Amino acid sequence: MTRDFYLRPTLIVAKNLLGKYLVFHDKSGRICEVEAYIGQDDLACHATRGKTKRNEVMFYCGGHAYIYLIYGIYNCLNIVTEKEGFPAAVLIRAIELKNANGPGKLCRTLGLTRQHNGLDLTKSELYIEDREKIISTNKIIQTPRIGVDYSGESAQLPWRFAIKDSPYLSQRMKNG
């Protein structure tokens, strides 16, 4: 994907990422579950209280990788969206690959860690590839996001998208 793909509104990018392939070196898989985190009004977004050392990549222009450590153990991969200065990103929650059905598991399986934080997806070994048509809306399920109950009213925003009937959806998706 070229830069302009990522510079569009985050919800559009999130939906269009479904069905694309995430590639990192010799491993790849079809993206089947994502979540959008958009701007300072989104209380579940890491950048809701402004720029910090951790979330500064979210302020880059679209097309960069924001990777952070969660629970001291797992890394989570986000794809930064929209123009420089506006903090927004799409969390990749699952791809269709063995042991990649969850945000922590997919980073572990692909070997992504915080040292890859800030990578430019338009010119590195980490990128998104288009191999098939955009997934039609009737094959996409849209729900509130997972694990953000702490964020009050923002917890109800239906900013989670997944390919219906994919056998690789994250574990918590199936439960909730």
Add this chain to the structure above:
DNA sequence: GAATAGATCCGC
């Protein structure tokens, strides 16, 4: 400085 809690996962 110290405390807190987190965009998760696994095993019991």
Add this chain to the structure above:
DNA sequence: CGGATCTATTCA
């Protein structure tokens, strides 16, 4: 359901 494991962020 609770522990792992750690650090950015927050609070005093």
